[in-house]
Amino acid sequence: xxxxxxxxxxxxxxxxxxxxxxxxxxxxxxxxxxxxxxxxxxxxxxxxxxxxxxxxxxxxxxxxxxxxxxxxxxxxxxxxxxxxxxxxxxxxxxxxxxxxxxxxxxxxxxxxxxxxxxxxxxxxxxxxxxxxxxxxxxxxxxxxxxxxxxx
Numbered sequence: 310x311x312x313x314x315x316x317x318x319x320x321x322x323x324x325x326x327x328x329x330x331x332x333x334x335x336x337x338x339x340x341x342x343x344x345x346x347x348x349x350x351x352x353x354x355x356x357x358x359x360x361x362x363x364x365x366x367x368x369x370x371x372x373x374x375x376x377x378x379x380x381x382x383x384x385x386x387x388x389x390x391x392x393x394x395x396x397x398x399x400x401x402x403x404x405x406x407x408x409x410x411x412x413x414x415x416x417x418x419x420x421x422x423x424x425x426x427x428x429x430x431x432x433x434x435x436x437x438x439x440x441x442x443x444x445x446x447x448x449x450x451x452x453x454x455x456x457x458x459x460x
Contacts, residue, residue, distance in 0.1 A: 353448030355431060358446075359424035360391040360417045360455040365400070371413040373433055374405070375445050383409045385438035390415075392431040392450045394423050411445075 350439045355371060363369045371390065376384075383428060388399040401412045411433065423429075433446040 349384045353446060354451060355448060356451045356453065357415075357420055357423060358453045358455065360421040362417050363413070363420070364414050365412055365414055370400075373411045373413075374408040375411065377404060377407055377409055379400070380409065380435075380445060381437055381441070382444065383411075383435055383437070388433065388435045388445070390433055391430060392423070393429040394426050395419055421450075421455070423450070424454045427452045427454065440452055 319323070326386050348378075357363065357371075359368075363371055365372075375451055383402050385405075387404060388402050388411050390397045390399070397414070397415045398410050400414045403410050409442050429450050431450045432444050434442060434444050
């Protein structure tokens with residue numbers, strides 16, 4: 310008569326091996342090395358003031374640096390900053406030394422509606438030249454309410 314416990318242990322070993330392979334893949338999610346600058350904090354939290362402009366010419370753009378070794382070639386990619394209340398297309402995505410520099414420049418008309426949800430998730434997503442879609446960065450967007458002028 311076959312040993313049912315022996316068969317069970319063989320099945321459990323096979324499942325453990327499959328789970329280890331899945332974990333190895335899922336452990337890489339969000340593991341990209343990302344460097345950011347104002348208004349983005351080191352941990353990826355973006356803080357914006359509703360109804361403000363964020364232009365590179367004024368040193369206020371949303372800049373994200375992604376280590377080039379960690380992502381496919383972004384040349385020709387369309388990169389978007391997506392949050393729960395808006396989506397912006399990057400105004401530039403260029404190789405800068407060992408990194409890709411991705412710049413977003415939302416205008417006051419685009420940031421004004423953000424105050425309806427003062428804390429929301431965001432992601433930076435790239436559609437590569439071949440049509441593949443990859444997520445580069447995940448984080449939290451914090452929106453500071455605009456105080457209207459009193460006349």
